[in-house]
Amino acid sequence: MSLALYKKKRNFNNTPEPVTAKTKQKGKMIFVVQRHSATRLHYDFRLQLNGVLVSWAIPKGPSMYPKDKRLAMMVEDHPIDYANFEGVIPEGNYGAGIVEIWDKGTYELSPENDGDGMEAIQHGALKFSLSGIKLQGRFALIKMKKGAPSAWMLIKEKDEYASDIPYDSEEHTDASSPITHQLAASITNNFKANQPKKVQTKAASPKRIKAAKLKAESKKKVL
Numbered sequence: 001m002s003l004a005l006y007k008k009k010r011n012f013n014n015t016p017e018p019v020t021a022k023t024k025q026k027g028k029m030i031f032v033v034q035r036h037s038a039t040r041l042h043y044d045f046r047l048q049l050n051g052v053l054v055s056w057a058i059p060k061g062p063s064m065y066p067k068d069k070r071l072a073m074m075v076e077d078h079p080i081d082y083a084n085f086e087g088v089i090p091e092g093n094y095g096a097g098i099v100e101i102w103d104k105g106t107y108e109l110s111p112e113n114d115g116d117g118m119e120a121i122q123h124g125a126l127k128f129s130l131s132g133i134k135l136q137g138r139f140a141l142i143k144m145k146k147g148a149p150s151a152w153m154l155i156k157e158k159d160e161y162a163s164d165i166p167y168d169s170e171e172h173t174d175a176s177s178p179i180t181h182q183l184a185a186s187i188t189n190n191f192k193a194n195q196p197k198k199v200q201t202k203a204a205s206p207k208r209i210k211a212a213k214l215k216a217e218s219k220k221k222v223l
Ligand code: MN
Pocket: 036, 038, 042, 043, 044, 057, 095
């Protein structure tokens, strides 16, 4: 686990994202899910492990419904401090857009991982139990046998917290979400920009009437 790739991708003079891990690991380990409006809206799922946040980008977001297999692309490790990061990554920077915390809490590795999360990741099957606000109970991250080497699936395991109906993480996003507000504003702006411009009506002078008639005539001839 290393932050070399994380640092290589970013210019810390231009982004408010944290540079290094300052927080020491003690007690329970943390997890965070950040909703991120970059080129495409996605969710970043991060688990504290061996002094960093191991991270996956989940296009559709996590699900509490065990029948869902959510594609999770493993990305570079992030510093532990990143779990508190919310804000705007300015244009021109890696991941430019808004980051907001969608869910956060603690987690424990499941007994079948024998307490060794790194080894479980190397074997392509990480099992853990989350204690978040939205995400609760047992989950598995399973590496896909086919497809991109970084492709994993996040699956909710059946337990008392599992949903028995399909789960859309967008519907579980807080109403105060800055990203949702920004998306709503850009939809409104696009709508306004696409409205037909109001024609300015000027008082009709004889000269203008003549000009209009000429214009109509010229159109007839062309047609
Ligand atoms: Mn992201």
